[in-house]
Amino acid sequence: MKVILLKDVPKLGRKYEVKEVADGHVRNFLLPKGLVKEATSEALEWLELQKEIWQAKDEEALKKAYKAIEKISFEGMQYRKDIGQKALALKNNLLAKNF
Numbered sequence: 195m196k197v198i199l200l201k202d203v204p205k206l207g208r209k210y211e212v213k214e215v216a217d218g219h220v221r222n223f224l225l226p227k228g229l230v231k232e233a234t235s236e237a238l239e240w241l242e243l244q245k246e247i248w249q250a251k252d253e254e255a256l257k258k259a260y261k262a263i264e265k266i267s268f269e270g271m272q273y274r275k276d277i278g279q280k281a282l283a284l285k286n287n288l289l290a291k292n293f
Contacts, residue, residue, distance in 0.1 A: 195220045197230040198237055210241060252282055 195217045202208050203224070206215070212233050215224065224230040231237055256279075 196233040197224065198233050198241055199230055201229050203229050210244070212238070212241070252285065256282055 195215055197213055197215055197220055199207050199209055199211050199213060207213050215230070220230060220232075
């Protein structure tokens with residue numbers, strides 16, 4: 195059965211990963227404990243929507259961070275402007291692998 199993990203599950207996967215799991219394990223263990231949700235088409239659409247929301251929040255946070263950096267300035271100050279972009283790209287690559 196295809197499921198979406200709602201929490202990190204040891205030896206199975208991390209939160210919001212989609213996994214194929216034995217039906218019995220899902221019915222007898224994972225569902226009763228609230229660890230998974232069946233990966234129906236609606237649930238997968240919800241997951242994609244959540245992914246879009248997370249990306250929008252990340253971009254907004256990045257903009258706020260750069261605006262805050264612009265307010266903090268002093269003579270000789272240096273910072274790498276691409277660090278935020280690299281961190282965001284790394285996070286998005288990790289998310290893409292999980293979806």
